[in-house]
Amino acid sequence: MKKTRVLMFFLLFLFVWVELGCSGARHSRSDRRAHYRSEQNYEVEITGVGQDGTKTMKIWGYGRNVEDAILQAKMNAVAAVIFRGVPGGHGAAATPAILRDPNAIDKHADYFESFFEPDGTFLRFLNLTTDGMPSGQDRLRMNNPRGYKVAIYAQVLYDNLRRQLEADGIARRLDHGF
Amino acid sequence: MRTFITVIVFSLIALNLFGQARRPTIMVVPSDQYCISRGYKMEFESMGRTQTLPDYKAAMQNDADLRLVITKMGEIMADRGFPLKDLEMELRNMEREAAETAMIASSSGAQVAETPIDILKRTAQADIILDLSFDILKQGPHRYITFNLRGLDAYTSKQVSGAAGAGKPSSAASPELLLEEAVLSHMDGFNAGLMRHFDDMFANGREVSVMVRVWEDWYDGDLETYYYYDGVEMELLEHIEDWFFDNTVEGRFSLADASHTMMRLEQVRIPMMTVDRRGRERAVDTRGFVSDLRRHLRQNFDIDSRIYMRGLGEAWLIVGER
Known part of the structure; x- marks a missing residue:
C-alpha cells in the first residue's frame, strides 16, 4: 500500500514537472498576437x-x-x-x-x-x-x-x-x- | 551674381552629362551546346583535328523558338534600361563592314589599312554575354521547358548571374507559350543577379587583366633592370607593381606570375570613372587604364611601349619600343 502511494506521488510529480517544462516553451497569447500582427x-x-x-x-x-x-x-x-x-x-x-x-x-x-x-x-x-x-x-x-x-x-x-x-x-x- | 549662378548651373549640367560610367552592352548568344546539338555548326580541319564551331548565323536564320526567346528577353531588358545588342544584326553588320573596307579607296587609289590582327579581331563583342540554351522536353502527354541562362562577364569570363530550371509540365499549352513563360519566370531573378554585379563594380571597380611583356629586341634591359624613380632604386617590375597599387581601387590586384620578361596581373580592379587632364570626369576602360601606365613609363623611365587589346577586359603592354 505504501509502495503504491509513493509510486502515485512520483507519477504526480513527474506529470506536473513535464507540464511545467512544456508550458515554458509555449508562446503566450500576447506573443501569438504580436506574431500574427x-x-x-x-x-x-x-x-x-x-x-x-x-x-x-x-x-x-x-x-x-x-x-x-x-x-x-x-x-x-x-x-x-x-x-x-x-x-x-x-x-x-x-x-x-x-x-x-x-x-x-x-x-x-x-x-x-x-x-x-x-x-x-x-x-x-x-x-x-x-x-x-x-x-x-x-x-x-x-x-x-x-x-x-x-x-x-x-x-x-x-x-x-x-x-x-x-x-x-x-x-x-x-x-x-x- | 548672375554670372556666378550661370556658372553653377552649367557646371551641374556638365556633371550630369559627363559624370556617368559607360553603360555595359549586353548580347544574347545561343550556347555552343544549343547550336551544335541542333546542327547549327561549322566543321573544319585544323592541325589534323576536326574542330566544330557554332554557326550563329544559321541558328538565327532557322530557329523560330530561339528568335522568340531572344525577342522576349530583349523586351524585358529594354524596360530595365539595357536594350540588347542584336546578334543577327551584329553579324550582318560585320559582313558589310568587311565588304566596305575592301571597296573603299582614296583619291590616290590607296586602300584602308588593315592588319591581319584587325581582321582576326572583327568579332561580335559585348560587355556581358547572355549564354542561352533551352529544350522543349516531353513527359508522357505533357511538354515542359528546361531553361538555362548564364550572364558571363566578357572581361573576366566569370559568371555574374544565372537562371536555370524546368517549367511546369502542360499538355494544353503550346511550346511558344511555355517558352514565353520560361523567360517571364526567370528574368527577374536573373536581373537581380546582374544588379549585384553592377553594385560590386561601382563599389570595388571593374575587374580586368593586364599582361606586361617585353619586345625581344629591347637591348636597354628587361623587367628586372634597376631604375631610379621617386627617390628609390628598384626593379622596373617593382615600379610597375607600385603604379598598380596607386591606381587600382583600394590597391586591389594580384600579381599572378612574373619573370624578367613578363608580368601577369589578374583581378585588377580599375575605377569606373576618372578625371582627365582637362578636368572632365570620364568613364575608364581597360585600354584607357593601361594607356596611363604607358604614359607613366614614357615620362618617368623613358621607356616606349605598345598596347595590344585581347578582348574587352585584357590588355597587353609590350615594353621596349612602340
Missing part, C-alpha cells in the same frame, strides 16, 4: 507564372474578422514582393525582393506608412483573383486569440510596382549609375 510575417506561396510583369500567389492574412484578415492579406502580398521576395514553385522561379536593402522598411518608414494605409497606394498594384469571401480551408477560425486566418489568391502587378518605387526614389533602377 507582425509586418513581416508573410505566409505566401507562388501559384504559377504570371502574365507579363505580374506575379500570382496565394497569401494568408490574420484579422479579428474575415474582412480585416483579407485586408491584411492584400497588404502582405504587396509587402512580400517588396521586402522579402517569394520562393519559387508550381513551375515559377523565385521572385526576388524589389528592395535588396534589409533595412529599407526602416529607412523609408514614412513612405511605407502612407503606402500601406488601408486605402493606400498599394491597392493600385493588386488584382484579386479570389471570387467572394474565402471559404473552406482558406478560412480558418482561431480561438486563441479569437479571429480569422484567411488565404486569398492575388495577382501583384510586379513591374508596375517596381517602376513606381523607382520613380519615387525608393528602389534603384538596374541602370542606376550608367
